[in-house]
Amino acid sequence: DSGVTQTPKHLITATGQRVTLRCSPRSGDLSVYWYQQSLDQGLQFLIQYYNGEERAKGNILERFSAQQFPDLHSELNLSSLELGDSALYFCASSEPKGGARTEAFFGQGTRLTVV
Amino acid sequence: QKEVEQDPGPLSVPEGAIVSLNCTYSNSAFQYFMWYRQYSRKGPELLMYTYSSGNKEDGRFTAQVDKSSKYISLFIRDSQPSDSATYLCAIFSSGSARQLTFGSGTQLTVLP
Numbered sequence: 418d419s420g421v422t423q424t425p426k427h428l429i430t431a432t433g434q435r436v437t438l439r440c441s442p443r444s445g446d447l448s449v450y451w452y453q454q455s456l457d458q459g460l461q462f463l464i465q466y467y468n469g470e471e472r473a474k475g476n477i478l479e480r481f482s483a484q485q486f487p488d489l490h491s492e493l494n495l496s497s498l499e500l501g502d503s504a505l506y507f508c509a510s511s512e513p514k515g516g517a518r519t520e521a522f523f524g525q526g527t528r529l530t531v532v
Numbered sequence: 533q534k535e536v537e538q539d540p541g542p543l544s545v546p547e548g549a550i551v552s553l554n555c556t557y558s559n560s561a562f563q564y565f566m567w568y569r570q571y572s573r574k575g576p577e578l579l580m581y582t583y584s585s586g587n588k589e590d591g592r593f594t595a596q597v598d599k600s601s602k603y604i605s606l607f608i609r610d611s612q613p614s615d616s617a618t619y620l621c622a623i624f625s626s627g628s629a630r631q632l633t634f635g636s637g638t639q640l641t642v643l644p
Contacts, residue, residue: 419575450632459636460576460620473631507575511624511632519564519624521632523575 420444423508423524431532435496438527442489442510448472449491450509450521451483460507466491467512498531505529535559538621538635547644551608555621555635558602562633564624565597567606569617570637576620580606611642 420443430436442449451463462475466485477483480498485491495502505528509521538555545551553567564583568576580595582588588595596605604623608615621635 419577421575460634462634465631467630505573509576509632512630518581519626519630519632520566520578520581521622522578523568525575526573528573 419522419524421508421510421522421524423506423527425527426525427528427530429530429532430498432498432500434498434531435494436498436529438493438495438506438508438529440491440493440508440510440524442491442508443513443522445513445516446510446522447489447514448510448512448521449485449489450511451477451491451493452507452509453504454507454526455501455504463493495529500531503529503531534636535562536621536623536633536635539638540636542639542641544641544643545611547611547613547642549611549642551606551611551615551640551642553606553608553619553621553638553640555604555623556602557604557623557633559623559625560602561625562602562623563626565595565604566622566624567593567595568620568622568634570620571617579619611640613642613644616641 422441452460463477465473505526511521567580570576594607618637620637
């Protein structure tokens with residue numbers, strides 16, 4: 418168990434809808450990353466938050482947005498969903514407060530299916 | 533050029549073989565080096581973490597970092613079918629943009 422919790426594990430929704438994916442980082446970790454992984458593809462970096470602030474942005478579509486809350490959990494919002502958005506979405510956390518370690522720990526992902 | 537380049541494979545080896553997985557990187561600010569293993573449709577799990585040049589060993593796994601050549605490797609000794617997975621290198625930049633960058637992953641199959 419990595420200590421990173423993602424909910425829900427599975428999500429099936431229709432095109433045009435909006436969904437919210439949730440990530441609870443490991444206790445004390447300040448940084449949260451979001452990744453998208455389509456079938457048989459590599460990890461595509463979407464966005465990173467550190468202690469509530471956006472730190473880095475990758476190939477995130479304008480229809481997608483994220484935020485990190487004061488309790489450090491994060492949400493990824495996907496709107497106007499298209500069939501091509503069907504993928505595994507992973508959250509990872511790293512950089513514990515007061516610590517020097519930088520390795521990331523991943524959740525088990527949310528499998529999104531858009532029909 | 534991508535900041536982190538990784539041989540995509542796929543790589544297929546017989547059981548018991550020594551496996552070598554490699555990545556190169558371009559940013560000198562990269563300071564922390566990791567290897568992850570990802571089984572199909574599962575979250576990547578951390579295998580090795582190091583921040584210095586040289587070798588770090590953990591059981592059948594050895595991570596090697598050569599900062600002068602900007603080259604990192606993961607060696608798997610006595611490979612087992614259970615090692616069949618995708619292996620990803622990851623590097624953390626400690627510069628002004630503190631960020632974790634992943635390689636694209638190498639798919640490994642160990643044949644019994």
